[in-house]
Amino acid sequence: MFARFNPRSQPPSRRDRSENLGPRGAEYGKVYSLLEQALAKAGKAGIATFVMRQHEYLVALKAENGLLTLHTLHWADEIRDPEKEIDSLPGRAKASGKELQMAEQLIDALTMKWDPEQFHDTFQEKVAAMIEAKRSGERVEKAEPAAQPTGVVDLMEALRASVERAGSPKATGGKATASGKAAEKKPGAKKRIRSAPKEDLSGLSKADLYKKAAAADIPGRSHMSRDDLMKALSSSRT
Structure with missing residues (x-):
């Protein structure tokens, strides 16, 4: 058939x-x-x-x-009917025009070209790092508790804050989008560059070093020793 x-x-x-x-x-x-x-x-x-x-x-x-x-x-x-199985579905909740527009701006600000190589199993990498740390006799820190829900919030304010964060240079890795405010340049002003002090990594456990390596997106970190992680982190900050 x-x-x-x-x-x-x-x-x-x-x-x-x-x-x-x-x-x-x-x-x-x-x-x-x-x-x-x-x-x-x-x-x-x-x-x-x-x-x-x-x-x-x-x-x-x-x-x-x-x-x-x-x-x-x-x-x-x-096959089960989700509307019958889940009693907390909101249905077709009515959103205002401004809320819908703000939500669309947030989606646009977070839109990226799909690259599967950018995504990997971070949970497995963290578990492997913890096992390696325990095997080496290093101290393993407990994970921080998950953030508690804040209850009812102002939807428009939450959307606006999300759009501003998504449009910031820190979030996008480059220049701020139209939703962010560009810093005004003063003519004749000299730009002072201050080098950030280097962080002492010697007192950190391998699990802590791995967290920093994951945040810095250092390749091959799941197979690195504690010393290798320290060297890779130091090199990435020079």
Whole structure:
């Protein structure tokens, strides 16, 4: 059976996981390519079921970027209605024009070009650093407690503050955006440059050094020793 189906546009509750498929052998390459091209041209996906390890699966077979992909689906009786399951959903809350405009400005200020290399598992890196610190007999600091919710806030004021933070040079790593206030330059004024005092890193544990290395985005930090972390942090500040 075939149907018009776009797994990426379907609600996540209807999909389980996705797998890339390849031909069983070289002699099946032409059949594989023919099916992929036919599905791509028709803009449809094959719907089928199969049994594996005493379990029956509902799947969608789709052509994507020259490959055949298999998307396992949930059965209809496995899908729950979130509006019935979650009693705290606000529904379509009415937002004012200014609030919506401010929220859109915040999204624009935080928009970036997607680069998956910039994201990594920081939790695993911290756990690895803690294990290494304990193995080396170093002191491991307890994590700071999570911030407590502040309750009801002024939505407009919170949005405005978020936009200003997102538009600051510190947040963007460069010049301030239109939402930030540029510093006025006084003619004839001499700019004084004061070098920041170097921080003494010798008294810090490896876990503390790793936190600073993560904040400085030092590559390869998860495999560094305590001395390597100190050297890398010192080099990054010169």
